[in-house]
Amino acid sequence: MAILDIHQVSLSFGGLKALQNVNLKIEKGTTHALIGPNGAGKSTLLNVLTGMLKPDDGSVMFDGKPLLNVNSYDINQLGIAKVFQTPAIFPEMTVLQNVTIPVFAARDGSFNLNMFEGRSKQRPLIEFAEQQICELGLENHMHSMAGSLSRGDKRRLEMAICLANKPRLLLLDEPTAGMARHETEKTIELLKSMQDGITKVIVEHDMNVVFSLAEKISVLAQGQIIAEGSPDEIKGHPKVIEAYLGEAQV
Amino acid sequence: MTTQNNFWQHNRTVLIFALIALTMPFWFPLMGGYSGLDTKIMIFCIFVVGFDILLGFTGYLSFGHAAFFGISAYVTGIMLKSFSDNIIPAILVAVLAATVVAVIIGLLTLKRTGIYFSILTLAFAEMFDSMAMSMLQKWTGGENGLTGMPTPMLFNLKMQGDTVFYFVTLMAILLFYLAKRIERSPVGLMMKAIKCNQTRLEFTGINARKYKLLAFVISAVYAAIAGALMVVYEPFVGHEFLGWHQSGEIVIMSVIGGVGTLVGPMLGAGFMLYFENVLSVNLGEQWLLVLGAIFMAVVIFMPGGFMEGIARLKKRYFTTVDGE
Numbered sequence: 360m361a362i363l364d365i366h367q368v369s370l371s372f373g374g375l376k377a378l379q380n381v382n383l384k385i386e387k388g389t390t391h392a393l394i395g396p397n398g399a400g401k402s403t404l405l406n407v408l409t410g411m412l413k414p415d416d417g418s419v420m421f422d423g424k425p426l427l428n429v430n431s432y433d434i435n436q437l438g439i440a441k442v443f444q445t446p447a448i449f450p451e452m453t454v455l456q457n458v459t460i461p462v463f464a465a466r467d468g469s470f471n472l473n474m475f476e477g478r479s480k481q482r483p484l485i486e487f488a489e490q491q492i493c494e495l496g497l498e499n500h501m502h503s504m505a506g507s508l509s510r511g512d513k514r515r516l517e518m519a520i521c522l523a524n525k526p527r528l529l530l531l532d533e534p535t536a537g538m539a540r541h542e543t544e545k546t547i548e549l550l551k552s553m554q555d556g557i558t559k560v561i562v563e564h565d566m567n568v569v570f571s572l573a574e575k576i577s578v579l580a581q582g583q584i585i586a587e588g589s590p591d592e593i594k595g596h597p598k599v600i601e602a603y604l605g606e607a608q609v
Numbered sequence: 610m611t612t613q614n615n616f617w618q619h620n621r622t623v624l625i626f627a628l629i630a631l632t633m634p635f636w637f638p639l640m641g642g643y644s645g646l647d648t649k650i651m652i653f654c655i656f657v658v659g660f661d662i663l664l665g666f667t668g669y670l671s672f673g674h675a676a677f678f679g680i681s682a683y684v685t686g687i688m689l690k691s692f693s694d695n696i697i698p699a700i701l702v703a704v705l706a707a708t709v710v711a712v713i714i715g716l717l718t719l720k721r722t723g724i725y726f727s728i729l730t731l732a733f734a735e736m737f738d739s740m741a742m743s744m745l746q747k748w749t750g751g752e753n754g755l756t757g758m759p760t761p762m763l764f765n766l767k768m769q770g771d772t773v774f775y776f777v778t779l780m781a782i783l784l785f786y787l788a789k790r791i792e793r794s795p796v797g798l799m800m801k802a803i804k805c806n807q808t809r810l811e812f813t814g815i816n817a818r819k820y821k822l823l824a825f826v827i828s829a830v831y832a833a834i835a836g837a838l839m840v841v842y843e844p845f846v847g848h849e850f851l852g853w854h855q856s857g858e859i860v861i862m863s864v865i866g867g868v869g870t871l872v873g874p875m876l877g878a879g880f881m882l883y884f885e886n887v888l889s890v891n892l893g894e895q896w897l898l899v900l901g902a903i904f905m906a907v908v909i910f911m912p913g914g915f916m917e918g919i920a921r922l923k924k925r926y927f928t929t930v931d932g933e
């Protein structure tokens with residue numbers, strides 16, 4: 360069953376057609392890679408899914424519910440979390456505080472007036488946050504300022520924030536961009552080991568990452584889906600080779 | 610950790626503040642503080658603690674909070690004059706009126722961020738100022754200010770001298786305690802996250818706009834309580850209560866003391882009022898110049914304000930690391 364159903368989505372920036380009649384179905388529990396040359400519209404498509412951009416046309420259904428004209432925070436509350444290209448964290452807060460935010464967001468919804476409730480009294484919630492931090496290997500940084508972490512650790516922290524949200528769909532926009540080789544490998548391990556049941560859509564340039572993670576791949580070029588299939592099908596696809604000509608990555 | 614330890618850790622600053630504040634009538638005159646100035650300092654402590662919930666937590670700099678202070682002061686004055694000399698209904702009605710105004714102004718100004726938000730708040734406050742001077746003159750007394758209030762009463766208790774001081778100080782302690790409670794709550798966490806990364810917050814399922822409005826209204830309620838207490842302290846309301854000068858002074862107190870620390874802005878308020886009213890006499894004409902130099906020195910060398918200075922001293926002289 361498709362958890363996410365993107366139907367005939369089009370979006371232009373002025374005269375530039377960033378997305379043209381995009382149709383895409385993401386199956387529940389799978390890891391689906393979205394690849395394509397620079398400027399193909401991959402980030403734009405993710406931004407449509409998180410409510411950041413409104414398409415001119417088309418519809419998006421998540422688990423049977425329409426996503427268009429829904430606020431970003433409500434989309435997140437429905438179960439969609441996003442890992443940004445540059446890690447988006449709360450730099451002037453400790454690692455534990457960073458992860459405590461989604462834990463309370465999951466319990467209380469997008470707004471709650473519990474102004475006089477002591478956070479530290481909610482032991483089970485704090486422990487859950489600590490557990491997420493440990494699972495991502497940040498236990499030694501529990502009380503460090505998030506802004507002082509290395510880039511790789513910031514990425515890990517961002518994933519901890521997203522996972523503490525208990526999402527059903529995780530969107531990742533080039534999670535290994537700018538990472539050293541060993542960091543990239545660690546990230547692949549991390550994504551592989553992530554608890555089952557979470558559907559993942561990953562935008563990625565590094566074909567090693569794509570082929571070691573994805574069960575299905577969609578190729579976007581100039582705002583259109585030009586090919587779709589299993590990694591093996593995509594590897595030899597003539598249209599894909601054509602789209603990537605000059606980038607020589609496949 | 611035992612519950613007793615927790616209580617001490619959570620309320621240490623409130624208890625220290627209570628101790629220092631309640632004993633003020635005994636030690637403040639020794640440093641040249643005239644009687645009544647201590648009350649005024651406590652009133653401004655209330656104002657700046659509330660202001661820090663907006664500026665310090667969410668990072669939104671309002672240049673118009675004098676509006677809530679002033680509106681509340683006028684309503685308190687009018688209530689005392691024409692309804693009852695009992696301060697309780699006067700304060701309640703005044704704070705309610707300012708809160709309604711705050712919700713409306715908050716909804717409009719929080720559509721913008723940064724300097725646009727600051728300018729919008731300033732514009733709204735100036736609008737109220739000019740209204741008080743023109744169409745509302747009949748009630749506000751215009752340039753002459755609002756006078757002729759009876760001696761305010763707390764039921765059968767005359768609000769004069771020490772009674773006012775202790776009433777105001779107890780309010781300040783209670784409101785500081787509540788601000789600390791908010792800081793330790795999930796709401797406080799969300800408010801501080803707005804300052805750090807609003808986009809990430811929204812993508813983490815939080816309606817940042819509602820939390821911003823909440824912070825704005827809470828800070829306005831604190832400003833309104835301070836405004837009402839000003840009239841209880843001294844039965845007069847001038848239009849400078851509403852002016853941009855008043856708004857600016859709150860910002861300076863906060864910055865000098867240390868934005869976002871709750872305690873810092875209160876130190877800033879105490880310092881500014883002491884400086885304006887006591888040291889200025891010794892310094893003569895040049896006191897504003899000296900104050901300006903101090904403000905610049907703090908901003909340049911200690912951007913975290915007095916609280917940063919205290920933290921540095923602590924680090925130098927107490928090498929032990931304590932938890933928070």
Ligand SMILES: Nc1ncnc2c1ncn2[C@@H]1O[C@H](COP(=O)(O)OP(=O)(O)O)[C@@H](O)[C@H]1O
Nearest residue numbers: 372375377395396397398399400401402403404
């Ligand atoms: N906010 C914007 N305004 C105008 N043009 C944009 C905007 N965002 C992206 N674009 C353009 O849309 C196209 C698709 O961009 P994007 O989705 O970021 O591509 P990518 O596949 O590399 O992530 C590019 O040509 C880009 O320049």
Ligand SMILES: [Mg+2]
Nearest residue numbers: 401402403532
């Ligand atoms: Mg991109």
